[in-house]
Amino acid sequence: MKASNAIWKERFKGKLPEPLGSEVDQFETEIELRKQGKIDEKVFAETRLRRGAYGQRYDNGQRSDGVESRKLPFADKPTKGPGTMWDAPGMLRIKVPFGGLNPRQLEVMAEIAEEYSDGIAHVTTRQDFQLHFIHIENGPSIMRRLAAVGITTREACGNAVRNVTACPLSGVCRDEAFDVTPYSHALAWFLMGHPDTMEFGRKFKPAFSGCAQHACGLTQMHDIGFVAAVREVDGKLQRGFKIVVGGGLGPVPRQARLLTDFAPVEEMLPLTQAVCRVFGKHGEKKNRNAARIKFLVDKWGIEKFREEVFATRKELREDPRWLGMLQGIEQAAEGPLRPPGQLPAPGANPALAQWLRSNVRDQRQQGYVTAAVTLPLGDITADQLRALADIVAKYTRGTIRTTVEQNFLIRWISKADVAALHADLVAADLGQAGAESIVDVVSCPGTDTCKLGISSSRGLGGELRNRLLAKSYELDEAIKSLHVKVSGCFNSCGCHHVADLGFYGVSRTLNGYKVPHFQVVLGGQWEHNAGSYGLPIIAVPSKRAPEVVDRITGHYVQNRRKDETFYGFVKRVGKGPIRELLEPLNQNIPSHDAEPGFYSDWGDPRQYSIGDIGIGECAGEVVTRYQFEMTAAERLVFEAGLELDRGAPQAAGETAYAAFIRAARALVQVQYDDVGAEADEIVAEFKERFFDSQLFHDPFVGPKFANFLFAAHAARGEKFTADTAHHRIAEAQLFIEAVHSCYNRLRSAPAGA
């Protein structure tokens, strides 16, 4: 593809660190074999995913232009995987363990972004980089150039151990038990390609935090989380970790559960290996929708899971790397380049003053600070990456971190250098204030590039950011620290579950047209390592989503009690009154003729569509009846959330179950007008008409959402805890969305099909 592919191969021959060099060679061979049809497309798909080469929107060769879905005439070549065209551009995810980078690595990222991508490197919510519009045949050259500076894409995607994330303040934080950086580094390289990680049914995400109370590590929402702890044994301080397992976001989020409240650091690698072996051996393989480790922990219960892990740990063959990789680790620490100093008075520089307030934090070490580099939607240009490389080399010993809020964090800056640093960042257009504030909106790629995107999360994220920035000086202090996070679908890559104000994309049919919507999610908690998850309260049209922020924040500013957090406010006031505030946003819907822009998404002027679904042709009467039933179902699931807030999990779980049945009935009625009100009959009819016929099967996740209904029905009469009621509500909401999707598919199918 690129003229230089052979040049890079020759230049790095025998010079790349192992096993990275041979990994790239293998991948290059596999590409050739696939081109010759000698590797099955499914096998090739998994192998490229394990090298970080991911699919991208339209790679099936279909693209809607707003009127109809048209074929993109790619050349007739072997596929990259089922339904994935060879020449279709793809995404490349690049692992950055603990987010740690040096100037040379930034420089190479810049080169690759401009030579192979669109000139942009994107920082993800898991401290990775992503590049878009990459051609598969350039992959090996990119990987070689990255490997030459110690970066890998290996296992950045696929059913593997993903990037090991860590609190970006590790080593300089005032609250941490100790610096988790070298431990996260050791774990990342210990698990990469480890035999006990080869049999996973799904991905596995580890995270480290230096403390329990702050958000930085987000350990509670990870497959495995490590929280640093120190205890005293025989008068000596001993380092270790509280380890939690089975957390995760995704459609139905789970809080991680306690595996052990203290494992000495020497046990970190073997115990994690044991967890991997248990997951690989007993985790679900066939049904990918129930294959994350959280489902295994659910199925067994944490006690049985813990027993199995510790029993497995005892059986492991001794590995010298368990301790070898920790050698000298307590002495490994970043340090300063420059002597400590004092912060400057901002004087007549209001931009510096604002940036100092929002982006600069004192380190534990006297005389030093950290500075956040705010990236709009996580994006940075090649020129900016080079400028940042120079800045990092000038003010530090050559280290910088990516963050899960899609920014960079520069550490070990002498306070005496802060004004000069700010000036250098401003010169590179990187000196924007507002890091980790309400203007620093986090967003997944959404419909811009993701195949699963339903609504334009980046479009909404950008719009919110622009609006909030325009009035940032007049924003009330109480709302400046809120976190806004947007996902393009229910899969939660934008982390909407743990935002103060979360959004995720859904679609609705209004006036015969599909309209992009966002579910508004409230009740999430960023603090305490993602301490609790929110629930959706209402879906609003995408073009009215910015008004949600205005209304909710205005309500909070006017009605909060002194020092009341937003999380506390939502808990006290309840979601009902907040929903009432937002309900008018679903009224007075303009006609398509009067306001066609209402029927397109942010940043995308095409008539909104999901896939090939067009304008429905069914009679309005059926629609009216269906909508009536679905409105009832949505109301029930909302009420279930209120019950949960009131501390009544039993009522919450039962109401969520009622929402399931009502939504199922809405769909059954489309085919069978006379269906009764009995749950058994509704579920039986649903199963026969929509499940057995596969009409209900989601194009991406198959029967997953129908199985939620069957499980809820089978378990009726069960005793609910707060946790199980929470899950039931989340599942009911997803089932309702799936009913909408199924209904839309049915309406758009040609007559007689």
Next chain:
Amino acid sequence: MELQHLIVKIPIEGPPGLDPAALVDLFHRWVAGQTVPGVLLVDVAELLHVPDGPGVLAVGYEADFAFDHGRGVWGVLYRRKTLLGGTDAERLSHAFGAAAQAGAWIEAAFPGKVKFSRTEFELIVNDRGIAPNTPEAYAAAAPALEGAVRSLLGHGEFQLARHDQRPRERFGVTIKSARPFALPPAG
């Protein structure tokens, strides 16, 4: 050095009289109609939130087009991604022609609101592997490059200067012609 993976950017004259976001709609129409001969257009990327960045792109398999804002200068940009046959002069002519054609279409779509230069353009070899940005590489490539530009413009009254002398940057030149060149008809 073989001139492959060429980027040609023709800057605008004066400030743009249009909201660059308007290009999103135009480029979507290019993708929908597959209006660019020889290029399979796949998607539109709007990156206006990034300062001095790629602007708005029509992303293709063989090449991308952009209303680009790199280094703070708006211009129409053509970026060749796949290999092209022929001579250096033919590849330069192809890349310049594609950028000029895109410029003509944009001018026609926004009459009076944007005008691209008729005397200046930038040429970058978007591949450090084949074109390191060194004085030696420039000295070796300059005769062929000047010949290709002379062939393109049809005269020798132009100045050719290195785009950026830092080795970390890509190999490139800025061409300033004493005589105006023509953009092709928009039709």
